[in-house]
Amino acid sequence: MKEEIVRYLRDQGADLVGVAPVEAWAEKGRVPEAYRPGSLWAPARSVIVIGLQMPLPLVETTPSVQHMELYRTCNRRLDDLAFDLTRWLNRRNAAAFFLSRDGYASLDILLERPAAAFAHNFAAEYAGLGTVGVNHAILTPEFGPRVRFVSVFTEVPLPPDPPLPENLCIRCGACATCCPVAALTIPKERLRSEEPVVVADYDKRLCTERHKLLVKKRCYPCGICVKVCPVGDDRRLYGRENVLPHYLREADALARDPDDPSYRAWTHVRRHGSWPLDDEPPQPTAGGERRREEKP
Numbered sequence: 001m002k003e004e005i006v007r008y009l010r011d012q013g014a015d016l017v018g019v020a021p022v023e024a025w026a027e028k029g030r031v032p033e034a035y036r037p038g039s040l041w042a043p044a045r046s047v048i049v050i051g052l053q054m055p056l057p058l059v060e061t062t063p064s065v066q067h068m069e070l071y072r073t074c075n076r077r078l079d080d081l082a083f084d085l086t087r088w089l090n091r092r093n094a095a096a097f098f099l100s101r102d103g104y105a106s107l108d109i110l111l112e113r114p115a116a117a118f119a120h121n122f123a124a125e126y127a128g129l130g131t132v133g134v135n136h137a138i139l140t141p142e143f144g145p146r147v148r149f150v151s152v153f154t155e156v157p158l159p160p161d162p163p164l165p166e167n168l169c170i171r172c173g174a175c176a177t178c179c180p181v182a183a184l185t186i187p188k189e190r191l192r193s194e195e196p197v198v199v200a201d202y203d204k205r206l207c208t209e210r211h212k213l214l215v216k217k218r219c220y221p222c223g224i225c226v227k228v229c230p231v232g233d234d235r236r237l238y239g240r241e242n243v244l245p246h247y248l249r250e251a252d253a254l255a256r257d258p259d260d261p262s263y264r265a266w267t268h269v270r271r272h273g274s275w276p277l278d279d280e281p282p283q284p285t286a287g288g289e290r291r292r293e294e295k296p
């Protein structure tokens with residue numbers, strides 16, 4: 001049945017598909033029990049994880065309305081794929097269940113309650129699709145962290161995919177260096193440590209406040225720590241393999257000259273369809289501008 005599921009999801013447009021056994025959550029012990037698949041839905045035996053890429057040239061424009069629309073499209077498509085797979089399994093007499101890609105209603109709620117009911121990133125790692133990077137994202141061989149995931153639980157015991165043999169993060173530190181609000185911090189010696197997995201200290205409040213600003217400006221999410229990560233075959237596809245210095249110079253270069261020609265393709269996109277970051281956030285219009293508060 002696994003082959004059939006993978007073929008179905010590929011035909012529907014999934015870029016990545018992996019299967020994790022529910023036992024992985026207990027074996028790894030990193031997720032509190034209430035957040036594990038077996039606690040959320042007792043019949044679960046396998047978790048099918050679906051990934052969709054965020055094409056690199058669009059991610060590079062962040063913060064922009066174009067990046068925002070891509071993010072929304074990706075989340076919507078993931079929820080559609082999870083919903084469709086759940087019904088596809090049910091039609092084959094296999095019970096299935098899913099939780100949506102992003103399970104919170106506003107950033108203010110996220111600030112007060114900074115956890116989702118289920119973390120799809122752990123599921124992706126346990127399904128052998130990627131490994132955790134310093135930036136706390138799942139890095140995949142295909143797209144680095146420029147990929148989003150959703151998970152479908154099923155009662156069917158499917159053959160699991162093996163975890164990746166080694167961590168993909170090369171510990172360059174670019175994600176922390178480029179974060180515009182210093183939400184990611186990591187001392188250099190930790191980047192050089194022998195530990196198999198190293199993650200930055202993450203100030204979720206700083207990151208969420210940045211997203212709240214970008215929501216007001218209509219150009220969320222931030223995603224700079226995703227944009228600059230050098231991992232991923234997508235860099236070869238787009239000829240963007242050795243551009244780290246370009247990313248590292250961006251903030252200073254644009255502070256000196258907002259029209260710096262080497263960043264003009266991105267600044268052009270950023271100047272259309274959203275509010276400039278430097279201005280005061282716009283007030284809601286009397287007529288009730290359509291509210292599109294979104295999530296990071």
Ligand code: SF4
Nearest residue numbers: 179207222223224225
């Ligand atoms: S999303 Fe933006 S603000 Fe949040 S950690 Fe990444 S770079 Fe920093």
Ligand code: SF4
Nearest residue numbers: 133169172173175229
């Ligand atoms: S930017 Fe560098 S340190 Fe950060 S997650 Fe990617 S490879 Fe790891």
